[in-house]
Amino acid sequence: MAKHKNEAGRISGHVELTRRKRGSQFYAKYRLADGRQVMKLLGPSWSGRGRPTVGYFTRKAAEQALQAILTDARRGQLPGSLTTGATFTDAAAEWLRYVEHDRKRRASTIEDYRNVVRNNLLPEFDEAPLEEITTEWIDGYRARLVAEGRLSDRTINKLLVLLHGIFRRAQRVYGLVANPVAAVDRQPVHRSGDFEVLTPGEVAALARAAESEQDAALFVTAAFTGLRLGELRVLRWTDVDFSKRLVHVRRAYTHGELGPPKSGRVRSVPLIDDVARVLDGLSRREHFTGSDQLVFPNPVGNPLDDSKLRRRFYRALERAGLKRIRFHDLRHSFGTLAVQVFPLSDVKAYMGHADIQTTMVYVHHVPAGDAAERLSGAVAGSGDFVAEGRPDSAAA
Structure with missing residues (x-):
């Protein structure tokens, strides 16, 4: 029985052959630097002739496997070798x-992030030592979430991404050897590419049904600039450039906090005539028309309450006889119009997307209006596709 030790004598181990009813098995038995003893199954013993079948071990192969384990332990690269x-x-x-x-x-x-940690992750992992949280545990957690059906595949993947980040940080801060999330498979997610939008005529009907001139202007601006609600709530008159026909998106207001737009970058969006017209009307009101004041303020000049605005939006949809959509679908309405007019790269910039794949969903949702005509032209002249001298399939 060969033994292996490091110079300090703290990490050592040997190979054991254990005979069982179903065949002999090789085990690696070793002591870690902190004094813990571990016995790890290597695999079944090879007793035949010639080269061993994959997964079987000779004494020499078992000794080599043990040596690899001890080497990783001495380097601090063996999962679980350090606490x-x-x-x-x-x-x-x-x-x-x-x-x-x-x-x-x-x-x-x-x-x-805090809500996800508090509501989803801490109930599962709580005070468990980091070394005890294995890939198998996390994969079991994932499988259980899938079976319960409470969360979508996309949400489960977000949990896994967040978990991966926590363990990656733990590797740097606490010296954790391996990230147990790295080997966990993500859930397959496919964008349907389907969402609700309003046509320009429906946006006009929505504006007519709004409870105030300001709400009407806000709905039109949202649908024809693609600004997010948080960006609309802190849009200032200095951001509206009537002469250059641009709307500059410099900030956003969410969860009571003022910050940069979601993309982290300032962007500019074309100011079309319909939006310019309704904003020009608002600029002529008695109050809140200073360059640094809000375009869509509440009665005291502060950002609108988003919950109250959404309720007014839903009431306007109902009065106009329109289908119930989310406020965010006004942004989708802009996207579906923009891809029919501008290059995809321009639409990406106007909407503040980080990834062109996000913008591509609008291409899939609204193919070119002349697509069928152009495709027909490519096929035209190829021949007569009606069968001659054969009975109609329905008659047959």
């Missing part, structure tokens, strides 16, 4: 601190 002394709760708190203060995520994003 961090940290729990999942510790790691989650450190990650939240890191993304808030170091990575400077938006306040609304941090609040979403």
Whole structure:
């Protein structure tokens, strides 16, 4: 029985052959630097002649496998070979601190992260030592969420992404050897490409049914500029350039916090005649027309309450006899119009998308209006596709 030791004599191990009814098995038995003893199954013993079948071990192969384990342990690269002394709760708190203060995520994003940790992750992993949270445990958690059916595949993937970030930070801060989330499969997610939009005529009907001139102007601006609600709530008159026919998107207001747009970048959007007309009307009101004042303020000049605005939006839809859609679908309405007029790269910039694939959904939703005509032209002249001298299939 060969033994292997490091110079300090703390990490050592040997190979054991255990005979069982179903055949002999090789085990690696070793002691880690912190004194823990581990016995790991290597695989069945090979007793035949010639090269062993894959998965079987000779004594020499078992010794080589043990040596590889001990080498990883001495380098600190063996999963579970080092104890961090940290729990999942510790790691989650450190990650939240890191993304808030170091990575400077938006306040609304941090609040979403905290809710996910508190409501989904802590109930599962809580005070478990980081080394005890294995890939098998996390994959079992994923499978259980899928079976319960409470969360969508997309939401489950978001949980896994967040978990991966927590453990990656733990590797850097606590010296955790491996990230157990790395080998967990994500759920397959396919965008349907289907969403609700309003036509320009329906946007006009919505505006006529609005409870105020300001609401009407806001609905029209949302549908024909693609601004998000948080961006509309803090749009200022200095952001509206009537001479250059542009709307500059410089900030957003979500969860009571003022910050940059979702993309983190300032962008500019074309100011079409219909939007310019309704905004020009608002600019002639008695109050709140200063360059640094809000275009769509509440009665005291502050950002509108988004919940109250949504309720007024739904009432206007009902009065106009329109289908019930989300306020965010006004942004989709702009996207479906824009892809019919502008290059895809321009639409991406106007909407503040980080990924062109996000913009592509509008191409799939609204193919070119002359697509059928152009395709017919490509096929025209190829021949007569009606069968001659054969009975109609229905008659047959």
